[in-house]
Amino acid sequence: MYVYERKTMEELQSALKGNGLTLSNLPEKGRCLLTTRDFHPGEVIISQEPYVCVPNKSPVDSRCDGCFTTSNLKKCSGCHVVWYCGSTCQKLDWKLHRLECEALSRLDKDRRKCVTPSIRLMVKLYLRRKLQSEKVIPTTATDNYNLVEALVSHMPDIDEKQLVLYAQMANLVNFILQQPDINIKEIAENFSKFACNAHTICDSELIPLGTGLYPVISIINHSCLPNSVLVFEGRLAVIRAVQHIPQGAEVLISYIDTTGSTMTRQKALKEQYLFTCTCPRCIKLSDDIQESAVLEGYRCKDEGCNGFLLRSSDDKGFICQQCGRVRDKEEIRKIASEVKSMSEKALMSLSSGNQLEAVSMHQTIEKLQRKLCHPFSISLMQTREKVLKILMELQNWREALAYCKLTIPVYQRVYPGFHPLLGLQYYTCGKLEWFLGDTEDAIKSVTKAIDILRITHGTNTPFMRDLLMKLEEAHSEASHKLSCKNE
Numbered sequence: 001m002y003v004y005e006r007k008t009m010e011e012l013q014s015a016l017k018g019n020g021l022t023l024s025n026l027p028e029k030g031r032c033l034l035t036t037r038d039f040h041p042g043e044v045i046i047s048q049e050p051y052v053c054v055p056n057k058s059p060v061d062s063r064c065d066g067c068f069t070t071s072n073l074k075k076c077s078g079c080h081v082v083w084y085c086g087s088t089c090q091k092l093d094w095k096l097h098r099l100e101c102e103a104l105s106r107l108d109k110d111r112r113k114c115v116t117p118s119i120r121l122m123v124k125l126y127l128r129r130k131l132q133s134e135k136v137i138p139t140t141a142t143d144n145y146n147l148v149e150a151l152v153s154h155m156p157d158i159d160e161k162q163l164v165l166y167a168q169m170a171n172l173v174n175f176i177l178q179q180p181d182i183n184i185k186e187i188a189e190n191f192s193k194f195a196c197n198a199h200t201i202c203d204s205e206l207i208p209l210g211t212g213l214y215p216v217i218s219i220i221n222h223s224c225l226p227n228s229v230l231v232f233e234g235r236l237a238v239i240r241a242v243q244h245i246p247q248g249a250e251v252l253i254s255y256i257d258t259t260g261s262t263m264t265r266q267k268a269l270k271e272q273y274l275f276t277c278t279c280p281r282c283i284k285l286s287d288d289i290q291e292s293a294v295l296e297g298y299r300c301k302d303e304g305c306n307g308f309l310l311r312s313s314d315d316k317g318f319i320c321q322q323c324g325r326v327r328d329k330e331e332i333r334k335i336a337s338e339v340k341s342m343s344e345k346a347l348m349s350l351s352s353g354n355q356l357e358a359v360s361m362h363q364t365i366e367k368l369q370r371k372l373c374h375p376f377s378i379s380l381m382q383t384r385e386k387v388l389k390i391l392m393e394l395q396n397w398r399e400a401l402a403y404c405k406l407t408i409p410v411y412q413r414v415y416p417g418f419h420p421l422l423g424l425q426y427y428t429c430g431k432l433e434w435f436l437g438d439t440e441d442a443i444k445s446v447t448k449a450i451d452i453l454r455i456t457h458g459t460n461t462p463f464m465r466d467l468l469m470k471l472e473e474a475h476s477e478a479s480h481k482l483s484c485k486n487e
Contacts, residue, residue, distance in 0.1 A: 008146035012216070015141035019046050021251070023219065028278070030152065032221050033251045039241040041418065042455040045228060045251055046216065047238045048142060052124040053201060053212030054117045055083075066093050067234060068201070068209040079104035081112055081120075095136055099127045103176050114172065117211055121198070122173045122190060125213070126182060147215035153192040154274040166191040196273055201232050204463035205424055212237070223252035223279040224265055229420060229456050242418040242455055252279075259378050259414040261292035293321075295414065298332055299374045301325045306375060335372045339365055350390075359390040381410040388428075401432040423452030427467065434470075439478045446471050 013023050020037040039045055055063035061070045065082045066089025076082040076090075078101040084090040090097075100123060104112065129145040131137040139145075158166075170187035194211075197218040201210045214237045217230065227245050230253050231238055239253065256268045262282050269277050293308035300307045300320040307322025317326045346361035362383060369380045384403050391400035407425060415422045430445030450467060457464050 005146065005150055008144065008150065011141040012147065016046075016216075021046060026250070029221055031150075031219050033219055035245055035247055035249050035251060037247050039245040041241055041243055042458065043241050044458070045239045045241055045245075047233075047236055048214045048216050050201075050212035050214055050235055050237070051143065051145075051148060052121055052128055053210055053235055054120045054124065055210040056208060057117050063209065064089050065097070066090070068203075076101060078102075079112075081115060095131060096124060096127055099131070100124060103127075103178070106178075107176065111172075111175075115176070118191070118194065119169060119172060119176070121194065121211060121213065122169070122187060123176055125190065126173070126177055126179070126187075130179070142216050148190070148193070148213065151193045151197045151215060151218055153189045154196055155189055155192050157274045158192060163188070199230070199237060201235060201237075203232070204457060204461060205427075206420060210235075220251050220253050222255040222269065222273070222275075222277060224254065224258045224262075224277060224281040225279055225416075226252045226254045228253050229418075231420060231457055233461055238458075240456060240458065242416070259295070259381075261295050262288040263292060264296065290321075294374050294376050295378050297374055297377070298327060298372060299370075299377075301327050308374060332372065335368055339368050339372065342368070355390050355394055359387060359394065362387045362390065376410050376413050378410075378414070381407055381414075392432075397432055397435055401429065401436060404429045404432060418452055418455045420453065420456040423449045423456060426452070430474075434474055439474055439481060443471065443474045443478060446474060 009023060016023060016033070017036070020035060020039070022034050022036050024032055024034045026032050033046070035045075055065060055068050062073055062075075062083045063070055064073060064085040066084060069085050072085050073083045074085075076084065076097070081104050082097060082101070084093070100120075103123060104115065107115070125145075125148065128137065129148075132139050132145060155163075166188040167184070169191055170184045173187050174182055174184050194213065197215075198211050198213050199217065200208050201212050202208050209232075212235060217237045217239065220228070220230075220239065227241060227243050227249070228239050228251050229242050231240065239251065245251065255273055256265060258265060258281075260268070262284075266277060266282065269275060289310070290308055293310060298309045298318055300309065300323060302320070302323055302325055305320060305323045305325070307320040309318035309320055309327060311317075312319050312326065315329070317329050318332065319326050342361055342365050346358050346365065349355075349358040349361060366380070366383045366387060369377065369383055373380045384407050388400055388403040388407070391397075391403065404425070408429065411422045411425050426445050426449035430442045430449055433439075433445055434442035446467070450464075450471060453464060453467065459465075459468070
């Protein structure tokens with residue numbers, strides 16, 4: 001096994017050389033990718049097709065197994081599980097799906113309902129390994145099962161309840177495949193690898209479409225201050241530099257949303273990825289007290305003061321660190337209780353399809369949170385995003401724009417300058433402004449969006465070409481309005 005792994009890594013090292021990268025090992029972090037040349041903002045560092053991937057399962061929208069579209073779908077007549085948008089995607093996927101189709105067709109209807117995306121991903125993993133071993137599908141230095149074997153599983157760190165779940169899932173996979181040479185313990189370990197290494201495949205607007213396993217991309221380590229970003233072009237995972245990365249530096253992306261305080265980020269990383277982050281942002285403990293108080297704490301009683309609050313020594317209230325005013329602990333508890341109660345009711349309204357009632361309730365929550373939370377609070381921002389989403393679904397564009405603008409200052413504070421979410425929020429703002437006839441404002445917003453997204457998304461994707469075309473149209477419309485006004 002060691003000889004195979006060493007040979008696999010030597011071949012990968014050779015392939016990475018052409019990308020200006022090298023595989024290395026760092027103390028406490030293990031394998032990583034280092035640069036062998038400088039990379040500049042917007043430059044592609046590395047890209048990879050998935051070893052295996054599956055679309056998300058939704059009761060509302062099915063997706064094509066090939067391209068993840070929701071249009072013109074037809075269900076596979078053999079297994080009645082997988083969908084395709086046409087013959088092109090079906091033919092491209094046929095070598096692999098032929099075996100999967102046979103396996104799924106053997107299941108009764110009840111068992112087919114138990115076939116989740118995670119189960120399908122594992123089934124496809126073993127079928128692809130089989131096809132590559134039989135040389136039906138070619139292997140390359142960056143596309144082979146040995147790279148999957150080399151991924152970290154963190155099995156010793158997993159609790160008993162999760163281990164039992166992996167064992168149950170492994171038994172189902174084994175039942176579907178019916179291959180005598182497959183080891184159930186190995187399948188369970190691979191499920192643990194999926195949990196730590198699989199990536200959510202998103203569209204250009206970061207809407208989740210499916211899940212994929214990218215063994216080379218998975219080598220890239222996490223930082224809460226990343227120098228690169230992962231985006232997807234279809235199923236292709238693309239890593240782009242978001243700042244200048246000098247020769248010899250480690251390539252770093254973020255595994256999680258980095259908006260929270262250090263404590264929140266560390267908790268998320270420990271629960272999902274089973275490690276403790278030691279990036280520069282996480283070890284700055286002195287800054288974290290203020291950061292936590294601003295992002296996750298309470299506002300000053302004086303509405304004109306933007307100071308952050310810390311707990312008083314007698315534990316009876318919270319003291320503003322700017323003006324010294326004290327907020328009573330009981331007053332805060334009462335408002336927080338109202339927010340919690342109203343949030344539960346809003347969730348019930350939304351799940352029952354009553355959008356008008358849900359948006360009204362969320363707006364009430366937002367008013368309560370304005371009294372309770374710091375202006376840069378993550379909770380307040382998230383509530384405004386919920387209101388924005390529902391208002392857009394209700395086509396209440398003017399009010400949606402007002403809420404979108406309220407989120408921008410918080411996005412600017414919590415995200416670095418070149419972050420796709422900040423760029424996409426400017427884009428949303430610009431779309432709403434243009435739709436409402438505010439062409440000049442739309443041009444400013446879309447320009448800000450493009451300045452960010454050309455770095456994170458590049459300029460040659462259909463999404464970015466469409467965005468650049470929209471900006472040209474907005475400029476033409478503004479010029480036409482000006483000429484009409486002058487006449």
